[in-house]
Amino acid sequence: xxxxxxxxxYKITEKSQAVAFWCDPISxxxxxxxYRQILGQGPELLVQFQDESVVDDSQLPKDxxxxxxxxxxxxxxxxxxxxxxxxxxxxxxxxxMVNTEAFFGQGTRLxxx
Amino acid sequence: xxxxxxxxEVTAVEGAIVQINCTYxxxxxxxLSWYQQHDGGAPTFLSYNALDGLEETGRFSSFLSRSDSxxxxxxxxxxxxxxxxxxxxxxxxxxxxTFGTGTRxxxxx
Numbered sequence: 001x002x003x004x005x006x007x008x009x010y011k012i013t014e015k016s017q018a019v020a021f022w023c024d025p026i027s028x029x030x031x032x033x034x035y036r037q038i039l040g041q042g043p044e045l046l047v048q049f050q051d052e053s054v055v056d057d058s059q060l061p062k063d064x065x066x067x068x069x070x071x072x073x074x075x076x077x078x079x080x081x082x083x084x085x086x087x088x089x090x091x092x093x094x095x096x097m098v099n100t101e102a103f104f105g106q107g108t109r110l111x112x113x
Numbered sequence: 114x115x116x117x118x119x120x121x122e123v124t125a126v127e128g129a130i131v132q133i134n135c136t137y138x139x140x141x142x143x144x145l146s147w148y149q150q151h152d153g154g155a156p157t158f159l160s161y162n163a164l165d166g167l168e169e170t171g172r173f174s175s176f177l178s179r180s181d182s183x184x185x186x187x188x189x190x191x192x193x194x195x196x197x198x199x200x201x202x203x204x205x206x207x208x209x210x211t212f213g214t215g216t217r218x219x220x221x222x
Contacts, residue, residue, distance in 0.1 A: 033210060042117075042200050042212040043156065056209045091155060098208030099143050099163070104155035 002026045004105035006092050012111045018080035021108045025074070025094030031055075033102060034067055034077050035091040043091055049075065050098065082112045115139045115205050117213030124219045125191055133186045133216045135201035143204040145177050145184045148212070151197045156212075159186070159199075188218070196220045 005024040013019045025032050030051050035043035046065065047057040052072040060067065064083070069075040079086055089109050093102040117137045125131040137145065144163035148156040162168055162177035162184060174187040188195055201213040 031208075035212075040215075042215045045209065045211060048207075048209060050208075055207050093156075099204045101146075101158040101161065102156075102210060104157070106155050 006105035010109050013082050015112050016081040019082050021077045021090050023075045023092030029094035031095045033093040037089045084112050087112045115211040119213045119216045122217045129191050130189050133199050135184045137182050137203045139203040139205040141206035146202045147186045148200045149197050191220050193220050
């Protein structure tokens with residue numbers, strides 16, 4: 001069964017260091033989402049891609065976060081420098097097209113120390 | 114902007130019926146989805162409503178009223194495995210998918 005792949009599953013980093021997360025969506029899915037989820041809260045949309053174009057990044061802290069999906073397939077989310085408050089689960093999801101079911105990866109749990 | 118409000122917690126007994134409400138404010142609203150998330154797991158899709166009315170999928174049903182900016186998820190014949198967090202999510206302007214605050218459901222014996 002096709003699934004969204006994310007790596008790493010867990011990441012511990014020191015504050016002020018750079019960290020990167022990778023996501024490979026389900027083949028053929030044009031829409032890709034990156035969410036941040038703090039324990040006990042709902043997923044917060046950071047950035048949404050349609051193919052290689054950014055559809056929405058209004059909640060992305062652009063001074064430290066960046067995201068790319070160069071060939072419209074896999075995607076990378078980067079944080080530089082990491083801050084203590086960035087500790088959270090980072091979830092990637094994809095959907096065949098907009099307004100259809102989103103499939104989530106298992107996420108990357110980031111701990112900033 | 115977009116915001117979705119849900120009750121934070123609901124408790125129900127095994128075999129019962131429970132309703133989880135969601136009110137939304139979404140620019141360019143297109144539809145309302147529901148997702149389930151077990152502790153430590155990823156959200157998984159349950160249902161989607163683009164039109165007013167009730168959608169039924171097995172033990173789960175979802176309802177939407179666009180005029181009231183309101184929807185709910187109905188879970189019937191509750192089982193222990195239904196204990197999880199449930200999120201409504203709206204599709205709005207530019208098809209942005211925004212999640213609600215989440216409802217933690219605890220099913221008891």
